[in-house]
Amino acid sequence: MIRTFQQHSLRHTRLLDGLWDFITDPGNVGITEQWHAKFPSDSRKLVVPSCWNNELGYYDYIGAAWYRTYFDTVQEANIGLCFEGILHHADVYVDGHHLGYHFGGYTQFSKVIPHLAQGKHELIIRVDSTLDWQTLPTDIADWYSYGGIIRSVELQELPDVYIESLKIDYQLEGDTADIQLQVKLNSLSSVDGQIVVSASTEGLAFSDSTVHIAAGQSSRLSLRGSLENIRKWDVGQPELYTFMVKAGEDDLIDRTGFRTIEVNNGQIHLNGKALYLQGVNRHEEHPEWGFAFPPKLMLKDLDILTDMGCNIVRGSHYPQSQFWIDLLDEHGLLLWSEIPMWGCFMSKETLASPLFAERGLQMLDEMISRDYHHPSIIFWGAHNEIDTRTDEALELTKKFVSKIRSMDTSRLVTYATMHPEEDIVLSYFDVIGINKYYGWYQGNVNGFRDMLQQYYKNAESQGASDKPIIMSEFGAAGIFGDAGWEPRLFSEDYQADIVQQALQIFREDPRIVGTLIWHFADIRVDVRSDRPYFRDRARSFNNKGLLNEYRKPKLAYRLVKEIYRSKR
Ligand code: ADA
Incomplete structure (x- = not known):
């Protein structure tokens, strides 16, 4: 993802941004076999991320469009695809299989493909910028009705047990922070296992925790710790703390600042x-x-x-x-x-x-x-x-x-x-x-x-x-x-x-x-x-x-x- 800091040092990630095949579908013909074969010859290239309405000939196009790119896996791998923003309806297909639908142009969503075979894979996204009386925004809003993949697309290689999310909470007592981390792990493995989870931030190492995780299930754990003499985040005083969580072969890095409102x-x-x-x-x-x-x-x-x-x-x-x-x-x-x-x-x-x-x-x-x-x-x-x-x-x-x-x-x-x-x-x-x-x-x-x-x-x-x-x-x-x-x-x-x-x-x-x-x-x-x-x-x-x-x-x-x- 496009952040100002690195979110993983163990998990392999790469952006799929760049030139993608692109074709509009005003008649909603869809991805029939025949049409699919036609994709390359009729399509043009479009940079991802962008809005198609900024390109010549597409200024006022509101409707469906198809995007395509390819990615390689050098060996069988669990793949996470993370979409930072697609305006507004998105249907994701990998190698012809529909992975799911998402509505909402300004928030991110992910799809996970366990055990994807080694080789070259096709990623197709149907994007539809049509709005109506039940969408957010509705079809009447005082800004331009752009369509497209407007933010980055990232591919992540996930180990069999990976960190799905991290939530950092804290209570402040003077300049001491009582911190709770909630970590959610997911297993894509066919066997049960145990995993050691460790976490730290500047001046504080949380005690390691060993988690049992059943095959194909998820598991949550929480870690607590206390940090003294914290520097508070404030206007013009951007004191940030970086948190690192490691679970087996996976990791996640995030930041927060301590303040009260x-x-x-x-x-x-x-x-x-x-x-x-x-x-x-x-x-x-x-x-x-x-x-x-x-x-x-x-x-x-x-x-x-x-x-x-x-x-x-x-x-x-x-x-x-x-x-x-x-x-x-x-x-x-x-x-x-x-x-x-x-x-x-x-x-x-x-x-x-x-x-x-x-x-x-x-x-x-x-x-x-x-x-x-x-x-x-x-x-x-x-x-x-x-x-x-x-x-x-x-x-x-x-x-x-x-x-x-x-x-x-x-x-x-x-x-x-x-x-x-x-x-x-x-x-x-x-x-x-x-x-x-x-x-x-x-x-x-x-x-x-x-x-x-x-x-x-x-x-x-x-x-x-x-x-x-x-x-x-x-x-x-x-x-x-x-x-x-x-x-x-x-x-x-x-x-x-x-x-x-x-x-x-x-x-x-x-x-x-x-x-x-x-x-x-x-x-x-x-x-x-x-x-x-x-x-x-x-x-x-x-x-x-x-x-x-x-x-x-x-x-x-x-x-x-x-x-x-x-x-x-
Ligand atoms: C509203 C609205 C803005 C803009 C503004 C305006 O307050 O929230 O999005 O439309 O009016 O310029 O009229």
């Missing part, structure tokens, strides 16, 4: 100190790469966020790549991570759909399991702008929030509301995110003041007055280069004015604990000629970026930098 007196406390959050929303998108955002550009985005004086970024509106989150861990920046539940135009039928809920719960599961150890993640976001005045939203909220809390009690749970004045789900969350666009969709920028008063009344009536508030979205569009003497709509000047005035209002309000400007950089938007949505998006971009899509700063960027770097 809690809400106290309407404030968010990190390591016992009140935090004021200053940041932006960021889509992991670029006009040339779509969602297959390359590591080199991530480093640049990180430098820009740091230059601006941000201490947090919202991963709008889906789980972002692990490489990005590793970078945030390493630089002491915080992250709000959420699933792609974008509800601005969402129907009640969608909110009430069991399939939709099931997909959302699975995504929460995959996001939290994948990213549990990242100290940068402070919030799990349950949804964005669904109609939180309705019973359907309330029921879904209960399911999502209890799922999150059942998996993780060490972080805060939040969401972004566009109906703060009438919202009925406030009490389920630790922190309330408010999305409002006074000065853009909603009249004068001073409207924020009234809206906040109404929100406070609503919060009081629901017993939620003590919940910290983050202004999770606000902003205005400004076309890069359109600057002048007067702040006309869509000019850089207008955008800068709105953002500056809004920040001033929010920074004076003691109940607001943070601001996340919409948006970091301009993003491509799905403006299809046959649909009524997003018709105000000039250039087919959401132009509310503080930077343009190529990361050139607008006037608003310079003002925000000045404000974020000044004392409140």
Whole structure:
């Protein structure tokens, strides 16, 4: 996988990234014998990872496509295939056998093939980027509907008993950490066996444990240890600890940081100190790469966020790549991570759909399991702008929030509301995110003041007055280069004015604990000629970026930098 550190030193891994055969299948013909034989002659090459919509002729292609590559095994081996992100439906075939299906473009999944014979093997993936009213996101969202294998594909050679997962938990008492490791092992062997598991981190070796594992079964064990004088992870103080687990011939390396997060007196406390959050929303998108955002550009985005004086970024509106989150861990920046539940135009039928809920719960599961150890993640976001005045939203909220809390009690749970004045789900969350666009969709920028008063009344009536508030979205569009003497709509000047005035209002309000400007950089938007949505998006971009899509700063960027770097 593409991480900033090595995850295995014993297990052999290799990326299958590179040039793959590619063919679209608009008629959903499928992989019949005949069609399969035709694959090479009709197909073209495509780089994995990438989005096909960034290639000539495929700009607006939404539908099914087939990808093919080959890999060799020098001897019979257990093979694990790990897919970091495929938009959105994926069917995996090895040597013509269907290994399984996965839905969800922004979280990873794996398939294991025990005892694969020595030789050359064919890996085919059917990818379908079609969205509908029961998918996450649905077919209406304010970002481009890209398709493809957007993140890396990795092949792993697994020993007969391998480590499936590692979960690191800890309790802090002063500067002592009481640590529990939970290790899950899987056997692909036809005989029972015993295996020695050892684990360590800087300054602590856990006692070895001998585990009996039955043929073809899995086994869990937990290891405990205590570490004194720990260095805490904090904003701008990225203290990380690397954990190494060895089980027989296999190993797994992961990292975490020790810190506490809690809400106290309407404030968010990190390591016992009140935090004021200053940041932006960021889509992991670029006009040339779509969602297959390359590591080199991530480093640049990180430098820009740091230059601006941000201490947090919202991963709008889906789980972002692990490489990005590793970078945030390493630089002491915080992250709000959420699933792609974008509800601005969402129907009640969608909110009430069991399939939709099931997909959302699975995504929460995959996001939290994948990213549990990242100290940068402070919030799990349950949804964005669904109609939180309705019973359907309330029921879904209960399911999502209890799922999150059942998996993780060490972080805060939040969401972004566009109906703060009438919202009925406030009490389920630790922190309330408010999305409002006074000065853009909603009249004068001073409207924020009234809206906040109404929100406070609503919060009081629901017993939620003590919940910290983050202004999770606000902003205005400004076309890069359109600057002048007067702040006309869509000019850089207008955008800068709105953002500056809004920040001033929010920074004076003691109940607001943070601001996340919409948006970091301009993003491509799905403006299809046959649909009524997003018709105000000039250039087919959401132009509310503080930077343009190529990361050139607008006037608003310079003002925000000045404000974020000044004392409140
Ligand atoms: C919403 C939404 C964003 C974006 C924004 C806008 O708040 O959450 O994804 O669409 O509005 O630009 O209107």
